[in-house]
Amino acid sequence: MNNIRALWAELFGTFWLVFGGCGSAVFAAAFPELGIGFAGVSLAFGLTVLTMAYAVGHVSGGHFNPAVTVGLWAGGRFPAKDILPYVAAQVVGGVLAAFVLLYLLQGQAGWVPKGNWLAANGYGDFSPGHFSMAAGFVAEVLLTCFFLLIIMGSTHKLAPMGAAPIAIGLALTLIHLISIPITNTSVNPARSTGPALIMGGWAIKQLLLFWIAPLIGGALGGWIYRTLICED
Template sequence: MEVKATTKYFAEFIGTMVLVLVGCGSAVFAGGHIGFMGVSFAFGLSVLTMVYTIGPISGCHINPAISISMTVAGKLSTQDALGYIVSQCLGAAVGAGIIYFIANGNPDYDISANGLAANGYGTGSPDGYSMIAGLVAEIVFTALFLLVIFGATSEQAPEGFAGIAIGLALVMIHLVTIPVTNTSVNPARSLGPALFVGGDALSQLWLFWVGPIIGGIIAAIIWKSLFSK
């Protein structure tokens, strides 16, 4: 049975909200306890669980870079891509808003000091990496992420394991790139926290749209040109 477009869009809204709520929430609420490794697994596990929850409904993109890449690869219509991206951005904003509301329940929390797990470069980078370093990291690791997604969801891949491969790939990417940009590879994930943090997080947001989208397009071209039958 064909799924209604509005149902798919709502699934993308929910999935992206969960990604931000769990991933960014782990950094804001528990980062001091679980460290970079724990945050990496929180992001990966959120995607893994959502793949099996909303994957049958929308494909579980929960990431504008994925939706654009799938459109370039001919796997998603332009109309659905636009609906997905709007839904993902709204879901990310709601997820970030929930984190911000809960965080304010701690009298020691200050968004200007503690942040909201926003992405950044330069002074916004956890380890002070430059804009160029951040851009290259976002392009390369988004491309790698999309190649995993294309491969894990291809007809030749073992059935039922795509969510595990995709979730673990996101863990892998976070383990490497959190010190560089706080890891985006997802424009919606970057948008949500930036809306509340403002300042540099908002002014630097362009990089976390441009980088992942370029990376996703590169992956789509590589997959179609070299690996797709």
């Protein structure tokens, strides 16, 4: 992977995912009269991936997620030597998006940080539904695993042409509908890292789970698809 444009594509794609997904949670969902709720936030995350997959997927493959990059490597679709630069670009994109969200939040008259003000991922007392760390870990592994199965299958050469971004975006929407109450939904370490670094405190302390679980789930999903379902 010698094309720097691919890294820019991953940075901007991940920026859009965090800005659009977390932004819908911290802005629109924060006002009850708008009524988007969990369903609206879930759809927003799905739409960010769908739109950027069409926009820059042909440049970088449209990962926007370290767990996807690792999962595609485990599935035999991505070279190991390119994992680190992709992950670095994704994390930078996620952190920049979180900084922009912070700037916008500070533009509201009388704003003070309270609660989970940047839609960070958490478990226990910081889970929206107060789910345990064990429940959060299992949910993140399982959902990321199935996310990779869907990505591997929908991007296979025998799959319907041009439909992969739709399947992947809808899959991410479904994943959020399931797991926002459990962990606020990560399945993406870059998405988790941006808000956690800005918020600090408990979000930083719990961040490790949202790296370990999605990476395990992603690698497992890629390996299962390649080994048990469909050999490329």
